[in-house]
Amino acid sequence: MQFDSEFDFIVSGAGSAGCAVAGRLAESGRHRVLLLEAGPADSAFWIKVPMGYPMLFTNPKVNWMFESEPESELNNRPMYNPRGKVLGGTSSINGMLYVRGHPNDYDTWAQMGNPGWGWHDVLPFFRKAEDQGRGADEYHGTGGPLAVSDQPNPSPVALAIIEAAKQTGIPANPDFNGARQEGTGLFQTTTRNRRRCNSARAYLSRAGRNLRIDTGAHATRLLFQGRDCIGIEYRQNGQIRRARARRGVVVSGGSFGSPQLLQLSGIGPADHLQSHGIGVVHDLPGVGSRLRDHFYASIIFRCHEPVTINELARSPLRQVIAGAQYVLARRGPLAANGIFAGVFTRTDDTRDRPNLQINTNIWSVASRDKKGMHVHDFPGFTMSPVHLDPVATGEVRLRNADPFADPVIRHNFFRDEVDRMAMVNAVRIVRNIASQPALARYMAGEIRPGPDVRTDDEITDWLRGNGIANLHPVGSCAMRPASAGGVVDHRLRVHGIGGLYVADASIMPSLPAGNTNAPSIMIGEKCAAMILEDAAAGRIQTSGAA
Structure with a gap:
């Protein structure tokens, strides 16, 4: 097999985890690393601006x-x-919330047969990654590549929502990633100096000369010598190229891209691969089989006062002023993401930890789909309940053998009564918060689903027509023992294949209770540390000559 280039390690996918893996491997100074990204560099203006992510929501x-x-x-x-199809992956287009999940999430991972992944095992990697604006303590670190900071000038509506949540009996919580998760307070974001800190900005500038970054490089298949992965094939500038990995390949394509690449390469359910004419390298049924995501809906309210982002979105003059404020002084409404306040609570008393996250947006959206986001023509704000512990399990499969075709994604949402009742109760919890005196100044009425939707059946029907994926897909290359249907082991090595790792949200064996960017970056940190440890101990052998 002929190769165009050769490296010690190749990382396919420059997303939240992939940048962390590549950056840490390269900065060690001991390994040459190739990082492949199908999209462009993260140079677009709206990537840098905290309020810019709605502009990226449907940007192909x-x-x-x-x-x-x-x-x-x-x-x-x-x-x-x-x-995200860009350096930084989805960390370049997301809402930047820094949420780690509940400590018990990680203890559960360890109990599933993954030693080294309990809370006290992963906390050092969260701290290592972090440059916490509030300073270091037992839960937080400083000096790491990933900036975490408080948002400037929280909206008065967001502060009122926090007070309203407290009036329902939900306790105040100044740090969702500290001693406890439950409560209400202000979110922190992955920003530095009021500018997005994506994983590319955090990790790649530190990597030095040992890292080569190829953008516009779409991975098409992994390359094998027997059961050992020895490289990768990719298309760049209309040409097919092959790069050899002397010590290993790390797949970091995310919960949709990673199982797709494995399946295209002959690793996955044998019958599915054969149905598309793909030769089976390793029959591994778990590839693509445990997709999970949070489910949520948006409860929308009209606001009495013109203090929301809707007014900015509808006024060209205000947009010019806001743009000037940000460019000249990094001030104004573009300097924050508009998701200031949050709530972590329980949908019923049987829960031993929060299974509900409520995000609050100081805008209201009339439509939000593949065609884009369109705000209402009046002041509005939104409280979005997110079910953190859904039963629904889906899958990722190949549409065909074309590596440039979108994968087949099935979530299988709302099939279980547990999921339906959790969301019905979540709507009622949001309405209880909205009815509190602290919000009376701003509350002009509920417009979605509206006051006529009251019974469990009516709320369920509304959710069927309006609930959506919360964009936290995990689990499609789950970290579990092979006997339990896993794809990677506790050191993120693909079962049955030498020299091949997966490091991204797809390896999460269950959903964390919160946003998935911070946990994905932690996974990248831990993967790189384990690979470096094994390499230093001689447990990673150099592959044979090409």
């Missing part, structure tokens, strides 16, 4: 813009799944 230059298959329990609607 930096967004894969995936859609699921029609969901049978959601009125046969497909779920829109924007994913």
